[in-house]
Amino acid sequence: MKQLILVLSLIWFLPVWAQDLTYLSPDSIDLNLIPAPPAVNSEEDLADLAEVLRWQTVRTEADCAKSAFESEGFATSFFGPPYGPLTQAEAQKLVALQEVLFKEVMIFSRVKKDEWGRVRPYNRDPRIVPCVRRPRSLSYPSGHTTIAYVAAKTFSLIYPEKAEAFDQRAKEISLGRVIGGVHHPLDTVAGKVMGEMIFESLIKSPKFLDDVKALTK
Numbered sequence: 672m673k674q675l676i677l678v679l680s681l682i683w684f685l686p687v688w689a690q691d692l693t694y695l696s697p698d699s700i701d702l703n704l705i706p707a708p709p710a711v712n713s714e715e716d717l718a719d720l721a722e723v724l725r726w727q728t729v730r731t732e733a734d735c736a737k738s739a740f741e742s743e744g745f746a747t748s749f750f751g752p753p754y755g756p757l758t759q760a761e762a763q764k765l766v767a768l769q770e771v772l773f774k775e776v777m778i779f780s781r782v783k784k785d786e787w788g789r790v791r792p793y794n795r796d797p798r799i800v801p802c803v804r805r806p807r808s809l810s811y812p813s814g815h816t817t818i819a820y821v822a823a824k825t826f827s828l829i830y831p832e833k834a835e836a837f838d839q840r841a842k843e844i845s846l847g848r849v850i851g852g853v854h855h856p857l858d859t860v861a862g863k864v865m866g867e868m869i870f871e872s873l874i875k876s877p878k879f880l881d882d883v884k885a886l887t888k
Contacts, residue, residue: 736801738847756836784809803851816862
């Protein structure tokens, strides 16, 4: 039954998103390998929610400003100044590619979000007050985390000397979604898993590799 739901979900979203699949196809990723979220109100689920509340008590205005800036989701806000390892000009050169990659991951992310239906932390506990923009989508997995890791690994092909810094920024962006109050920690764990899977499929795409190569010139 779960496999049937997955197939139907892909079919449902394909007409809308097929035009945005630049490098991959809907069956490029085995979505069954993405770990499921904890059962609602299970011990693990409540601990996940409690961690969002904990961050809310310790976050600073600077933390929120950083998380809000990162939530824009562009290469400039992810990897450019003031938090990233790239100059503004270097990051600007990557914006178009990151936008393509963001669209690429969303077909997979949205299928899993709708399959599991985990709501955002602030929609389940009124004590949680986000300090970043509230997304309209469901919570699991984290799309921002997914694209952060896909982009970090992709841009490491272009700037290999900055690979470690890109990876660190992906971790910071992921945590920022929890600090900002819009994701549970396990949402970001699943987002990282999905991001790594998507990247492994991307590097098998000749068109993707050609586009990356063009940006190294």
